[in-house]
Amino acid sequence: MTSRRAPRGAESADLDLFALASSIGEPAHAPPPAPEPLIDSTRYPGETAASAIAVSLLTQTAKDVIEGAFIPLWVRGEISDFKSHRNGHWYFCLRDGQAQVRCVAWKRDQRGIPAAPDDGMQVAAFGRLTVYAARGEMQFSVTRIEAEGDGLRRKALEITRARLEADGLLAPERKRRLPPFPRVIAVVTSPDGAALHDIVAVTRRRGANVRLVVVPAAVQGETAPEELCFALDQVNRWGGADLVIVGRGGGAREDLWAFNDERVARAVAACRVPTISAVGHEIDVSICDLVADLRAATPSAAAEAATRSRGELEGELRKLSLRMRSATRALVRARGDRLRHIGRDLASGGGEQVARRRTQLGAVSGRLHALSPLATLARGYAVARGRDGSTLSTVAQLSDGLPFDLVVRDGTVSARVERAGEDA
């Protein structure tokens, strides 16, 4: 394998190089009209076989010319032969129907590329045309790629999502419940943004008894992911909040991109208190939304979900008050009843012991009692029996003057029919 570093010209050819460079400096450099013989090996290098220049000088010169001629620019075409090298650099071709150019995206330049492109993707690539002298090849050095239909961003989202999922950060059982009465809510957002304004307005309107502590961070632009991570880390280190809202108002898709950053998502997941993510009005769900304990569609919705209105809380207190009062009332009434019973027992039985015995006895005999006709008698009914012991239960059985026994609760009474009544 050849060294990637271009051998910079032949050390022995310094003079020649100067000569060549100066002649390049004058583009209209058709050989100056010369009265002298055409063959003059000293006029410019490479004019004759004898003055042939080194390959490295040729490629180096081509490099200087080409790289000097093009400013960085966008080129569109189709990706092919994409390879990600072990060392992290990406090599591929950009081509259209007629031509192709070799491309490289150095590892350090890949930050501006959402994800590695796939073969066949239609893209616009931004970069600089260079010459790779060691191979004598033109090479387009790419620093940004935008795919048609936002394909790269979608791919990047899928990759990030898969990585978070693999780490279990998207698991539903990981979602924490929001505190029912948050007192201190950390709001990680831009201090000048619409999101903060909306959150404050909603919280005030609800009369919620809460402190909103703003933890400032840029929410768009290149530094946004780092600033958001830093702010979330501050919330953790501070430890004074019992809920975190992280978000921003609506915006263009690129403006919301920081909330799809894997680092930000991991910082949200690392929050020690429950989190609400509130990112704009975008239809797509952001990666932060997936990781947060609750996703709110807007910052206002986040504030609604986070706080409870004064009315709600007052209702809660009223309910508790009612429960307490009615339970106490029921309790006092029950105790009063029991006291009255005991009082009665004391009065009739002449002593607590008697009362207790009576209660025991009552309990034991209760079941028998229920089955026995004595129970009926006890309620004040009587049974009429003939002298032969048969039960007299119809008018026909009782003729005028008939003697019979009346069985009542505590004994038997001898009786006689005075006048048999009419049929009922």
Add this chain to the structure above:
Amino acid sequence: MTFEERVARLEAIASALEHDGVDLARALELFEEGIENLRAAADELARAEARVQRLVERADGGFDVVDAAE
């Protein structure tokens, strides 16, 4: 006590009172405590206002929470 703690305490008191076994003297004590908690919680609600502050990290790694200028 925080509002949340008060509400939790009130829940506990209500449950205790709803339980048959509670001793009458204890019940009255609980009731009184509950009433006190209710009053304090209601007072807190009446004073409720959303404050907006800002977290400021000091050079020593500590934090200050300062009222935000609006």
